[in-house]
Amino acid sequence: MPMGRKTRLKLDFWSVVTIAIFILFAFFLAYPLFSLFAGGFRDPNTQQFTLNNFIRFFTKKYYTRALWHSFLVTTCTTLLSVAVGAPLAYLTTVYKTKGTGLINTLIIISMLSPPFIGAYSWILLCGRSGILTALAENLFHIKTPSIYGFGGILLVLTLKLYPFIYLYTKGALQKVDSSLFEAAESLGCSGYKKVFTVIFPLITPTILAGALLVFMNALADFGTPMLIGEGYTVMPVLIYSEFISETGGQANFAAALAVIMVIITGLMFWGQKSIVNKRSYTMSSLHPIRPKKLQGAKNVALHLVIYFVTFLAIIPQITVIFTSFKATKGAIFTTGFSLESYRKIFSNLGRNIVNTYLFGLTAIAIIVLIAIFIAYITIRKKTWLTNAIDSLTMFPYIIPGSVLGITLLLAFNKKPFLLSGTAAIIIIAFVIRRLPYTLRSSSAILYQISPSLEEAAISLGDTPPKAFFKVTSRLMMPGVLSGAILSWITIINELSASVILYTGKTRTMSVSIYTEVIRASYGTAAALAAMLTLTTIVSLLIFFRLSGKKDISI
Amino acid sequence: MSNSISIDHVVKRFGNMTIIPDLSLEIENGEFFTLLGPSGCGKTTLLRMIAGFNTIESGNIRFDDSIINSIPAHKRNIGMVFQNYAIFPHMTVRQNVEYGLKMRKMKPAEIKERVDQILDIVKIQDYQDRFPEKLSGGQQQRVALARAIVIHPNVLLMDEPLSNLDAKLRVEMRSAIREIQKQVGITTVYVTHDQEEALAISDRIAVMRDGVIQQTGAPEHIYTRPANLFVSTFIGHSNLIYASLSDTDDLPCVRFAGGYSIPVANLCKDVEKSGRVIVSIRPEEFSLHDEGIRGTVTSRVFLGKYIIYQVRVCENLYGNTNVVEYSQDSGQVTHLLAIGDTVFLKPNITKINIFSEKDQLSMIKDVNANG
């Protein structure tokens, strides 16, 4: 076999695929990002190079405060999520808990639900005219603290994001061999000392990885601070309002803001990677930790704590489903139950429902195809070009949804590349944002498939592409599909990019939940959210079925 | 420092499965004691009861004279070497070894001295600042050993510590372990399913089966005078041949189905000297003669030191076979047998063992299940 086979590019099937994918990435990701960066450095009127956008940002207190707010919210959310998620994972791993399967499922559901229904539900419960607020006032004559602002954002984001830490930590704990703990005990160590000298250091890299995910999500979240922040402006909200505002020429400023965001997330991503790469331990667990049964009051307390924390996370889903069946009068809930809200959404917002499923399925089809190809060329056909593609696939991790929305809009809003306002631009956003889930699980399964299977097919007379489609791609399907379901779930719940890209005709369910909430039409919002939640749950059940697992790794 | 262990009628159940029905053992101070038995017989279970990781359903375990049943593992002052070593991957070799001493709130100077000394004994000074990931299996093994003995434990417990190593390293490490154990002089309970390893390393061995101890004794005793049929086949290879015992002449006599018979002088006084027995003959206990058990050579394997022959015989053999194994010492042999040769195998009457067919217990004098 000639030496250069792997490095030289020949125009066979896979070279064509590689080039096509590279062009797609260049055109829909690299070029828009480049335009965004360029836009941030351009004067809105003269289109000349300038640093004014950045100077304006860093000199106006109004703007820097948003950055400070973002920093505060993000940091506190991350710390609090670790403080809730890690102990919860530890307790449910080390002690026998009734209903762990259900707890896991509920936590996963809460994690995968649309981010903003948390804010919306907590407003329904504890907002100005919230159910609990009224209850507290009428029954006990207490004024409950306001849910709006920093505290509310922190509450909602933490409850929404601690599941990441929980699942990550639990995954790591399940990989730890129990003999390590026994070794510690045999050396005279027990209790909290064991936790801090052995368990905690071992799972720290994983907790860091989870914390980064929480950090990124909290920083990028647009819906929550928009709904519950009420004047507590954070970066994504600022970007959105600067971009949307009618006064012309804000696009360049918004682009500059987006650049700042991407730089922050990029630094975080890189920093975490280098820490985790330096200190991660390959662990294989022959004897996983066996949960112990606690006795008496301790056992009761354990269950109470675990159920309570799980319950808090799932409150939004319960609220949404409950209120979707409440009778309404105009936009206001009244006593009694009815299917009024559902009737309304099907007659007025049917289009949005169709859009969600139509765009979503189209995006998934594209994602599956691209993911299979990328996984294959980056693993089996390594060249400098496939390495470049591999690096490009990292970008979706560091680009917040609202930034991606602006990026695409700026790049494709004039001829010859006029896509703004079309369904295509929303589908492109979906594909870029949610490709990583499918890609990762496709790569994972491909690593387990021996190349010799395909070589056998070729030796029996198949052409390489035929051998790939007939053998390898079929064997990859289970992994691809379980990843695709995650992509799907996160697509239908996508808000932060679509809210920037949508027009009346291309509005999806999650966008319309958002606009209904802004219009204070809570009944219809609840019905839409309930539908989304139901779709999420059903998809999740299919995922568990397909993957044969009871867990999910995001 | 180190102490004796006495295990007194202990019982272990998991759910409604009884793994150890009733087991008693005495392990002396400073002794290298091995639990040997097939996989799943309960060795690990028993070891973990001594360590404190398994509860004891009934009976007592004592260190010297004090009952330790309810003392939690971290207060028993045991050193344990795990099958997968269980070295903390986030600590360097030195930090791993220091760990137990730090838990004992020892002064830094003293910790340093003790760690240096032990690193020297197990010969890992050169790797002390490395992370365990970077070490070979044998080196990790030494770290695990150092970490366990540096705390000056009352007893050292090892669960199949060599099973993850390759054959050559296994042999090397087992002499290292043996040497270090003698040097520190610590009571050691060692678990293995490898009989050769057990024979090589132990002061005494307890052979276990289904949670019951079959025989306890020094390696050479267990090998030459197994207490029952199971021990005779589990340790080393034994040819088992049915025979009938009669006591008509002055000496009891064993008669094989093929007609060959030999007198036996070393039967226990109080056994019944008639009826069916199973004679156990090791491959090296045969010699070629003009008379003996007649057979035909069916295969020959040359192993350097020995030559192993399979010989088909017209005897009533225990188990589903019609061949016996005969091994020749290459140092003594003048000419090799060829396949198809007819031979007469004569058992060495002072070495062979005889078990009663009824209870499969040894009928030989001075054989003690608790030697």
Ligand SMILES: Nc1ncnc2c1ncn2[C@@H]1O[C@H](COP(=O)(O)OP(=O)(O)O)[C@@H](O)[C@H]1O
């Ligand atoms: N924690 C446990 N729960 C239930 N059964 C167990 C447990 N540990 C061991 N066993 C059972 O006890 C028996 C003896 O196991 P073990 O002591 O590990 O055997 P050995 O170490 O001799 O190979 C096995 O049948 C095993 O399945």
Ligand SMILES: [Mg+2]
């Ligand atoms: Mg075992």
